Amino acid sequence: MGSVYPTTTGTALLSPRRSPVPPAAPNTPSEKRGEATISSPPSLPRRSSSLHKQLITKLRPLPLQYHWAVWHSKPDPQHQYILTPLVDDVSDIGRFYRIFNNMPWLQIRQNDSIHIFRAGVKPLWEDAENQQGGRWLIRVRPDNNRAIRVWEEICLLCCGGELQAAIAQGKHKPPSALVLATG
Structure with a gap:
């Protein structure tokens, strides 16, 4: 057939x-x-x-490439910084936004800093992950909450593993930290 x-x-x-x-x-x-x-x-x-x-x-929240920790630092009278861990494990985008949306951004004082580092890395130059590091300085006028919006975009790019692709061509070590500093 x-x-x-x-x-x-x-x-x-x-x-x-x-x-x-x-x-x-x-x-x-x-x-x-x-x-x-x-x-x-x-x-x-x-x-x-x-x-x-x-x-x-x-649905399960989208996981991030790395786990992140959030720190707060403020200067003491002797101009030393006091580090306080705020959150030790940001592992998915849902947790990131729960923290980000509830952070009192407008209440951060002059010379205070918020640090977002990969989990296990301390926001100190002495940490082995930071010894070959550097820093970027981005100045944004604090009008209309624009600085907070820029900070959010940079945090999302970094935590989502896209910041390196957004800023440079070539093979570089991915960033291990972000810092929002006032002052």
């Missing part, structure tokens, strides 16, 4: 192929008369908010 599929090129590909299963007999009076039937559309969720809530609770 031969194949039901065409094996040649040309117009043979345009001809309909034979179906191995015969068509079903019409069941309803409208089908017997040759009239088309319209099926009802699929049912949708009653509220989009319930669908959104289901998606949020079912």
